[in-house]
Amino acid sequence: MAPPKSAKKANSQKKEKLFHPLSRKADQLVRAQHRKSKLADLAKARTDKRGTQVDIYSFFYSAIPTEGVLTLEDLHTIVHDVWLTRFDTELEEERAARRKGRPKSVKEQKIEELKLREAELYRTGMEVVDLTHPANVELFRRWDQKEAPFVQQLRFIRISSSNTGSFTVSRTGRHPSLIKPTLNEHTFAEATNQDMTVDKEDEAPLLLEPAERFASTMMTMDGP
Numbered sequence: 534m535a536p537p538k539s540a541k542k543a544n545s546q547k548k549e550k551l552f553h554p555l556s557r558k559a560d561q562l563v564r565a566q567h568r569k570s571k572l573a574d575l576a577k578a579r580t581d582k583r584g585t586q587v588d589i590y591s592f593f594y595s596a597i598p599t600e601g602v603l604t605l606e607d608l609h610t611i612v613h614d615v616w617l618t619r620f621d622t623e624l625e626e627e628r629a630a631r632r633k634g635r636p637k638s639v640k641e642q643k644i645e646e647l648k649l650r651e652a653e654l655y656r657t658g659m660e661v662v663d664l665t666h667p668a669n670v671e672l673f674r675r676w677d678q679k680e681a682p683f684v685q686q687l688r689f690i691r692i693s694s695s696n697t698g699s700f701t702v703s704r705t706g707r708h709p710s711l712i713k714p715t716l717n718e719h720t721f722a723e724a725t726n727q728d729m730t731v732d733k734e735d736e737a738p739l740l741l742e743p744a745e746r747f748a749s750t751m752m753t754m755d756g757p
Contacts (some may be wrong), residue, residue, distance in 0.1 A: 603664040
C-alpha cells in the first residue's frame with residue numbers, strides 16, 4: 534500500500550540542519566548574530582544622535598535674527614537664558630508633584646543631571662554655530678531643518694561663561710562660501726610677471742594674506 538501523499542511531502546522536505554552547541558559552526562552562527570545585533574544597535578544610536586543634533590541645530594536656527602547677525606553678547610544671552618533653562622518648567626512640575634519626604638523621581642534626577650552637565654560644558658567651553666559671522670548666518674538660513682550633515686559644513690565657535698568677551702573658532706567651515714580663495718601658482722606667476730610699478734594713488738595688488746590671519750583663532754568682540 535502506497536503511503537499517503539502528505540507523508541511523502543513531509544519526507545521530501547529538507548530537514549533543518551542542527552549543530553552541536555560547542556561546534557565551530559555553532560560558534561560562527563552565534564558570532565554572526567552578535568555582530569548583526571551590534572550593527573543594529575550602532576545604527577539606532579547613530580539615528581538617535583542625528584535626531585539630537587537636529588534638535589540642537591534647530592534651536593540655534595530659530596535664534597537667527599530677522600536681519601543681520603547676533604552680537605557675541607546676544608549669543609551668550611540665548612545660551613544662558615534660553616538654552617540652559619529650557620527644562621526648568623518640567624523640573625519645577627516634578628518637584629511640585631513629589632510629596633514631602635519622598636525620593637526624587639527618575640525624570641527629576643535626569644533633568645538635574647542634564648542641567649549640571651550642560652552648565653559645566655558652558656563653563657569650560659560650549660561649541661555653537663557662529664551666529665556672529667555674516668556669511669555663516671546667511672548659509673545657515675538655507676538649512677531645511679532636517680539634514681544634520683548640512684550644518685556640519687558651517688563655521689562653529691566655542692564660547693564660555695567664564696570668558697564672555699571672547700570666543701575660539703573651533704571649526705572654520707567646509708562650505709565653499711566660507712573658504713577664503715587662495716592664490717594658486719598660475720595666478721601668482723602671472724601676478725609676479727606683471728609690471729609691479731604702482732602709482733602712489735593706486736593700491737598694491739594683494740598677494741599675501743594679512744599677518745593677523747595667522748596670529749590666533751581667538752577673537753575679542755569690542756562692540757556689537
